[in-house]
Amino acid sequence: MASSRRTGRSRLTLALLVLTSLALLTLDFRDSAVVSSARRVASSAFAPLRGVAETATEPFTNAWHGITDYRDVRAENDALRAQLDRLRGEAALDEDAASQLAGLLDQLDIEWVGDIPTATARVVAGPLSNFSHTIEIDKGSDAGLRVGMPVINGAGLVGRLVQVTADHATVQLLTDPDFAVGVRLVPDGAPGTARGTGAGEDLVVDTGLEADAEVNRGTTVATSGADRSAFPGSIPVGKVRRTRAGSGGLTLDLVVRPLADTEKLAFVTVMLWPVEP
């Protein structure tokens, strides 16, 4: 008798907890200010701890990687040196082309991505869980950062700001399945929407092109900067790896490798780009 009473009470407790969880989920889906405020407060409270942990564990992490990844690191170092030499040559040519482009755009009064002011920030923490696709950076609203601003690195698009406190911000990585950005193919300009598919995975671009259209492997994909886009145009996003039939088989999807390696980010650049309210 006592046992069945206890089981009944347990089930009642569980039912109440489930209902509370569902209520909280509903509040979150309705973009409740209560939830976002609570998250901002919690993030601010724990941000210093994450920074301290990063500093404290860095020597041990480095030592561990030095021991276990020495061979890989050395091979990567050799490859990077070769790549650097090649890029130095290309950079000299690009500098000339960029200055000519800037001059032309200036004459035509067209906004260029290179003119947008930026803020460089250090990555202080990676994703917190196996299903999290966010990183933490050490700059916030005090440095002019606002929710929605694009985040890039030297290679290309990294993500966008989804939470900003006074001195920290959270970046949603472009590999997040919830991340979507308007893109175009370079140079032919065919538009599409790129979506994340998970950490370390390729992006999928829904192009709207016919299923038998030809897109070369290695084609660059950049942000479209279309009207009301959340991002300015011409930020490199990735390179086409392969194509496949889209849902229904009528259109073409592109499988795109992101240019930015979101698994190994130390510093990122936030574009202080005006974000529509």
Add this chain to the structure above:
Amino acid sequence: MIPEGPLVTATRTSLVLAIALTAQITVASRIEVFEVRGDLMLLIAVAAGLAAGPDRGAVVGFAAGISFDLLLQSPFGLSALTYALVAYVAGSLQDSVLRASWWIPVATAATASTLGVILYGVFGSVVGEDLLGLPLLRIALVVGVLNAVAAPAVLRIVRWAITPAIGVRPRLMTR
């Protein structure tokens, strides 16, 4: 002398949750095995179920989940829902065990943790997160193994927090 009672238990449990959350974001999230991070908060929920039974375990699991949800950008309440259910199931499983061996709580922690990750993936997919697939299975299995390794120590700590020191002896050791 501080009297033992619900207040002390609540204080201890809150302390353990705060320390566990700090450990999760500073240490466990940095340890990767086969590209899978540790999930200490899920283990706390499972341990609470094992130590205190389905009723109180579910409450602690819910608290562990909601505190973790505050720091994530995933749907708010998803971890709380999952952890409360997993703690409840772990507590119910423990209740049905007649004879305790040292490995039973460890095996239960591993199974419940694996189940917890899969459940999170299923619930996540229901609310629009794209989590189902082979990676989910890999994450679930690795988290199960990692949590089995950490289970004895975490169980001891959670048992200290949840079980009053006077009058009631720990459930796991007396069965």
